[in-house]
Amino acid sequence: MSSLKRPRRNHLDQARTAHLQERRQAAIAALAALDCLRGVSPTELAVLYERGVFRAFPSGATVIGQRRGFRYLFFLLRGSLQLRLRDKDGHEVLMGVLGQGDCFGEGPLFGKFFRHMSALTQSVCYLLQIEIAALRDELATLPLLTTALRQVYRRRMIDATLARIPVLSQLLPLERIAIASRLQPRHVPRGTLVVKQGEPADALYLIESGQVIIEQSGQTIASLSEGDLFGEISLLTGSTHRATARTLTTTDLLVLPGTDFYRLIQQYPTLEADLRTIAERRLKHLAAIRSDAARARDIERAVNRGVLRATHVLVRDPARCPPGCRLCETGCASRHGHTRLHLNGTPIDRFDVLDHCRQCSVGAECVEACPEDAIERVDTGVLRITTRCTGCGECVSACPYDAVQSVPRHPHAAGPLWQLFHRLQQRLRPSIPLTPTGMTHRADKCDLCFGYSDLACVQACPIGNLRLMSVEDIVPL
Secondary structure (H helix, E strand, C coil), X not given: CHHHHHHHHHHHHHHHXXXXXXXXXXXXXXXXXXXXXXXXXXXXXXXXXXXEEEEEECCCCEEECCCCCCCEEEEEEECXXXXXEECCCCXXXXXXXXXXXXXXXXXXXXXXXXXXXXXXXXXXXXXXXXXXXXHHCCHHHCHHHHHHHXXXXXXHHHHHHHHHCXXXXXCCHHHHHHHHCCCEEEEECCCCEEECCCXXXXXXXXXXXXXXXEEECCEEEEEEECCCEECHHHHHHCXXXXXXXXXXXXXXXXXXXXXXXXXXHHHCXXXXXXXXXHHHHHHHHHXXXXXXXHHHHHHHHHHHCCHHHCCEEEEECHHHCCCCCCHHHHHHHHHHCCCCCEEEEEEECCEXXXXXXXXXXXXXXXXXXXXXXXXXXXXXCCEXXXXXXXXXXXXXXXXXXXXXXXXXXXXXXXXXXXXXXXXXXXXHCCCCCCCCCXXXXXXXXXXXXXXXXXXXXXXXXXXXXXXXXXXXXHCCC
């Protein structure tokens, strides 16, 4: 009886396999028809199909938002949705409307998270959802897909930069696209003079990513970051630059030549009025800094100790701490085996900004120096050292703020029993090792207690004097 059923079962299996193969080919052909994937080979598209999950969202649904969706790349197969972004002032701005053939969520693949971006469906949407972490490991073997996604990323970076600048966020998306066509991208290494005090103005500069320090006569007066612009004062007044602009980190700029700038403000008179308002506000700020020596000193310290490269830092009011109390350091050491922070760091106003990793949001030297790509940025923005660390020490010497340290790979290695065992090993071991010794140390730094529900140092403070504060609240610029 079983021998009679086997041919039919084989026939059903073959039919099922053929049907699945047809569905697979049809799905790959549908992906190939998407505008954002034109030119990507069927082999690479097959990887997307195999890694993807098909999702349906009703009209009015949030696909990505402040707290969800940044783990995924999405391809829009049917329907339409809005991409929205918050500008520097916190106002929500329409970046654009996406339709069939578009993709979004690609930022984390190339280092940019767009945490202030959201995607809301305008109609029923059918999407292919792919986990970023799974795709990132395969990008090196998918060159055509990488090129296609990077082109989308570059366009979206420009769109996001324009949308985040308050004076430009008021324009319609199509008007911002017209401006984008006139912009010239420029990649600038850290420490580069972009404009120099006393020189004539020839362009408006928009910061796409990175940080720029504004100095006048050698004194730091302001710090600018992504979504900011500079150079407008000299263009509007026809005078030479009143200050020097220097990159604090590796920076990507969008440069609008002076001739295009003047055409732009003629076309949009309200834009000129808004830029003049910004210029007047900055001139008042400059006058205030020059008349306040203490504030100028705080800004200088914040620059030199990397405070302005952070979004949040651990601070305390030293006047409130009991004499000799170091319970915050002890709490940190109890959890991690050694302290990752130190009191008496950078004095700013009445605060002591503790010495700890700044979680540099752009151009982190430790990340650039690591040969194993062992330092990764997690969804919260924290830089975390992973198990890929070999203890080479490159990140330790690269950090300009001494925030990374080399520690024993096994915390118990410093104990007396371990030392006795180590001496016995040394006596029995040949004078010339026959095999390479294991890795004894690893890099470590503050990652704001990643993986825990609290901060050990903050919890250890008996009077609640230690807290995590926004840099903008400590060093208003």
